[in-house]
Amino acid sequence: MHKRETSKIILITLGVLAVIVINAWIIVTQKPDILEVPETEQAEKPVPDFAAIKNVSEKKRAFFRYLRPEVEKQNEYLLSLRHYVQTLRRQLSSEGRLNSEDLRRVAWLSEEYKIDDEQDLDDKLQELLTKIDILPVNLVLAQAANESAWGTSRFAQKGYNFFGMWCFKRGCGFVPAQRSDGASHEVARFDNLSRATYTYLRNINRHPAYHDLRQIRATLRANQMPITGQALAEGLMNYSERGAAYVEELQSMMQFNQEYLSE
Template sequence: MATRRSVIKVSLSTLIALVLVLYLWSLSTERVQQDLVPAPSEMAAKPVPDFTDFANVEEKKKAFFDYLRPEIEAQNQHILGIRHRLMQLQRKVANNEPLSEKERQSLVWLKKEYRVDSNVNPQDLAQTANVIQGLLNRIDIIPTDLVLVQAANESAWGTSRFARRGYNFFGLWCFKKGCGFVPSRRKEDAKHEVAKFPNLTRAVYTYLRNLNRHDAYRELRQIRANLRANNLPITGSDLAEGLVSYSERGHDYVEELQAMIRFNEEYFTE
């Protein structure tokens, strides 16, 4: 009997230790995520302005762009910060320097978040270098002018119910029941909903991540990579060429975005 109790005691001890390890790992992963995902600004959770209040078209445009621009610019700066850290890691790997545990955890989390399909064995520098390069190809800015005109186009200048009630200015879908709004024209056999977000920060983050990781926008990322490789400006008009798959309208949609960029240039800076 004593032997049996001893076995049970050891088993419980092992289980407790395992639970503790998993708990500590989850806390560590949560800290990594908090470091890599932008925190909502004070303004981000405030109600979306009622843009129908503006009778003057020029004033409405200015109010719309002024509302979205600070969040877009802040998140692009956040992205550039992550790129800078990735390039630091890239230099460490090239110099055969070991990565810290936090650095390895950051790579693992980013690899999953941006769907980089590559192994990441912390002891294999070649694999780690491939992961970092894959992340650098995906984690990069989307020009403010392109984000602004897409938001205007997809949300009817902020007047759609998805924008007003769920911060969804970009027509983003989700596929879990209750995750958003059921579109009024959704086909009977369709399961998607129009995503609802708790604040503007999360909405913009999800939109930027969507362009930076979805296979449909691989061409956009390639255009951007080519511009960077040739030390050329990353412009909204150039990257719009990679958004053919964003709308059923295809190339007509791209041309409309490019025309909106040209026509509204004066509103893109403060």
């Protein structure tokens, strides 16, 4: 009797182990969902001490080399999402419907990019195509350099925030030293560089303040013209209180640092 019970326990244990192994294999081999935001290998590594690099040219090169792979990775992600939405539009046109999994993804994207839920499905997909698109690498890098003082700001060094992004929940970031009386905003803190870069791109792609940038980009695409940093910078008038002067500064930075931006 004792031997039978022991045998049963062994068989049950083996069965449980088999289930665990099979489930682990499924999890490992399962294709990542299209909505999963990618992270680079360097995403969680400490930000380089750019202030310690005294040679200006070397500092600029180090700064752009650090950020470029991240910007390119997130742009690739945006293009993959864009291709997916284009595929859905063609499918909706030919079949008149989408399956439940695709509808779930559309619902997530619609919330992520602030799409009006009252629109019909085709209009949602069309608006998603306007919002889900790349930003020129040179524009992103120039803006990061401008907002973070070439990566030396404490917000960049301690919170991966190279773009001066704000948040409004107590404890969500750093309290600015010169915050006005009565103001409640903080400068956002991020867990890693990938999440920070994704959030910046999403902000530009969905916030009403940058509607003009998205229209410039859509017009360039419609006319099969290059999407350039110089052109899209015109749509960042609302990113800074300085308005036109801020846009001109970004454009000058892209022009002046072209040597480093093209490396």
